Amino acid sequence: MPIKLPSDLPAFSVLKNEGVMVMDETDAARQDIRPLRIALLNLMPKKIQTENQFARLIGSTPLQIDLHLIRMSEHQTRNTAAEHMENFYRPFQEAKHEKFDGLIITGAPIEHLPFEQVTYWDELREVMDWTQTNVHSTFGVCWGGMAMINHFHGVQKHILPAKAFGCFRHTNLAPTSPYLNGFSDDCVIPVSRWTEMLQSEISAAPGLTTLLASDQVGPCLVEDPAHRALYIFNHFEYDSDTLKQEYDRDVADGTPVNVPDNYYPGNDPAQKPLNRWRSHAHLLYGNWLNQIYQTTHYDISQIGS
Numbered sequence: 001m002p003i004k005l006p007s008d009l010p011a012f013s014v015l016k017n018e019g020v021m022v023m024d025e026t027d028a029a030r031q032d033i034r035p036l037r038i039a040l041l042n043l044m045p046k047k048i049q050t051e052n053q054f055a056r057l058i059g060s061t062p063l064q065i066d067l068h069l070i071r072m073s074e075h076q077t078r079n080t081a082a083e084h085m086e087n088f089y090r091p092f093q094e095a096k097h098e099k100f101d102g103l104i105i106t107g108a109p110i111e112h113l114p115f116e117q118v119t120y121w122d123e124l125r126e127v128m129d130w131t132q133t134n135v136h137s138t139f140g141v142c143w144g145g146m147a148m149i150n151h152f153h154g155v156q157k158h159i160l161p162a163k164a165f166g167c168f169r170h171t172n173l174a175p176t177s178p179y180l181n182g183f184s185d186d187c188v189i190p191v192s193r194w195t196e197m198l199q200s201e202i203s204a205a206p207g208l209t210t211l212l213a214s215d216q217v218g219p220c221l222v223e224d225p226a227h228r229a230l231y232i233f234n235h236f237e238y239d240s241d242t243l244k245q246e247y248d249r250d251v252a253d254g255t256p257v258n259v260p261d262n263y264y265p266g267n268d269p270a271q272k273p274l275n276r277w278r279s280h281a282h283l284l285y286g287n288w289l290n291q292i293y294q295t296t297h298y299d300i301s302q303i304g305s
Contacts, residue, residue, distance in 0.1 A: 107142030145231030166261025
């Protein structure tokens with residue numbers, strides 16, 4: 001089954017050309033099923049790139065997905081055209097009276113700031129509390145996951161002495177978890193962050209279970225059943241060249257940066273990087289959507305009850 005997107009959203013043509021099943025409102029209305037309502041709270045500066053990445057993953061399952069794009073109400077992006085934001089995004093304050101089967105909270109390039117110094121932190125705390133009454137399952141990604149685990153459990157993020165940057169092998173710590181159905185014993189995941197969460201502090205918080213972790217870059221995927229949430233601190237959603245774009249940007253800006261670990265063949269930036277995480281990325285997000293489908297209310301008004 002396809003993902004339902006506005007036909008003029010850039011992701012529509014991008015995904016259709018890649019062979020991902022997409023449909024517009026007219027085609028979706030012909031199917032007598034209830035689509036899963038999934039919201040994307042997009043905190044990344046490159047909105048369109050991030051839309052494409054997540055829509056690609058959640059649009060590759062047998063379920064019909066109705067994707068809603070949400071932004072913080074007061075924060076204005078400087079990296080995406082105002083017309084795009086006006087046409088496709090709603091501020092959270094306009095969407096907060098609705099119910100959603102799932103919500104993805106993306107990362108944001110603000111990890112150097114303490115949480116309380118982020119300009120939209122108060123509204124994001126409202127969003128996270130709102131998920132407990134209006135969202136069946138929430139997926140916090142990178143900084144978004146760190147913000148959620150801090151808000152609900154007080155787990156702190158810690159500044160790294162050097163950027164964790166590259167593709168790192170992670171161990172499957174919970175092979176029987178429905179979220180890791182079909183996963184290998186280990187997998188490679190792109191990492192790009194200046195902060196980390198400590199496993200000792202996660203273990204000290206009641207009810208949290210770490211599902212994926214790396215000896216090199218620490219815990220990655222954490223389940224929080226009490227809050228119907230998953231937190232992932234790394235980037236399964238990245239395109240093949242996303243780390244390259246970040247590396248080239250930093251080199252051009254004169255920012256000291258290491259070549260991304262285990263990314264380019266022979267660690268040579270002149271070589272084309274290989275994508276070794278795509279299959280596990282689709283597995284994880286497909287498993288998340290399947291769990292939502294299996295457990296959410298058919299009457300969406302009952303979510304949160």
